[in-house]
Amino acid sequence: MIKFDGIAAFVATAEAGSISAASRRLGLAKSVVSERLAELERILGTKLIQRTTRKLSLTENGQTFLPRAQRILREADEAAAELAARSGKLAGPLRLSAPVSFGILHLAPALTKFIQEHPQIEVSVELDDRFVDAAAGGFDAVLRHGAIGDSRLIARRLATSRRLLVASPAYLEREGHPASIDELQHHCGILYSMREGDWRFSTEHGWQVVRPKAALRANNGLVMREAAMAGLGITLLPTFFIHEAVKSGVLVPIDVGARAEGAELFITYPRDHGASAKIRALADSLQRSFGNPPYWDRLAS
Template identity: 40%
Template structure:
């Protein structure tokens, strides 16, 4: 099936409206020969003249009269589509689907959304929370917030801020089990571990003078949500490597303390990732920029 020559019909509509090839060419910002070729192309395709042309005037043939109303509607629809897209680019509108980890999404993303919604009332949001890694393309997501080191992939990624990982425990734990002075001592301590970390993975630390050290820590509790470890931490049941955004309030009030000062676990980061090969709508870019600005100001955020 041959597609209709929409460009030529639009040119025909403007010629019919303005009454000359020259006027139509000027209005459309194209050359007069381009107008002539478009009309000739239509007439060959239709097998009949659309315009009567003399040296003094131009008029529509019967076929032209029959076609002009619909051609004018085609031109108007095309102009309306472009106007709508241009308006959206200037003023974001439409729907955005975003995925994020559960605890981070509840505690740190959801509170940022009301100000975005107030600023962009024509954008609607959908937030899907799960600690599992979602399929952006298969799930129809516009973006996802991910925390940690990103695997190599075709996804487009933007780093929003850094996150310190801290080894923490309750004062009651240190009173009962002692306070480790070197990572090697952790082999005799009790670990509270995140289930999405690799099973049996060693805890890694870096010291500016003493270098790197890795140690296996016996796990007494594993959970697939890092926030679920907090009650056991506060009860003095063990030590955990936790992102600072989960424990900064408890650290501030003294309910938790940092173990092994000077030994720093590897830092991670908050990224936003997007499907590959898509243009980025204004509504998505506006949300990303909003999150980047606000997260950079968080009391727990390290440099982006």
């Protein structure tokens, strides 16, 4: 008979990429994880993992078995969570991924409230600005900015954010205040490097894209904010990055007569197992923490 702990050891090893990393995730000795993997392979009568001195990889049978094994673990965890929810308590692991800057600025305090509300939920969060595949990355849920174009995922909107053009008072005194979209073309921009045509404005003729000369390209909003505060140029950022700097006057909003495209925050999870009670509770808690409209938009006004 297949043992549940063997399936857990296999999934953790496949997702983490090594037995050592899996042992840390599971809180077990490396030898215990290896023994459970060996026992699972013996019961199934096939090799699931190809081990060499330099790397670990899944065999063809391991690749076939992995999504089913992940589903078994999810369904068992969700079943336990549903039973706990019936008794008024949510419990068990909840593994999340979120963008680095948003995680530091806003998710961390909101998660603290959630954990205080549900102390038996074991939250694990990994911050990463790269695209994280919620359907295949072993996460229960992923927080993402922007539209979700993946049919394998379900997305629930948590909050919105205005995006403002801002610059330091020193930059604007030196280079002048652009008064129109066309004048932006002649200024230095601090641009987000992961998306082309990021400066989009709604006009009476539709969306207009501005591509100013780049003083800096970065894939992190905090880096962009710091560069703008240092006077390197104009940047366009969601208010959840700049609300305090705008309120204090360190950054000054720029009105060019058109509204910039907004930003949205979603929580996403794989379609094949839906939203567990824990994910629903997390989403509800985060929405309460952020508010509607969110506090960063209110403070930036």
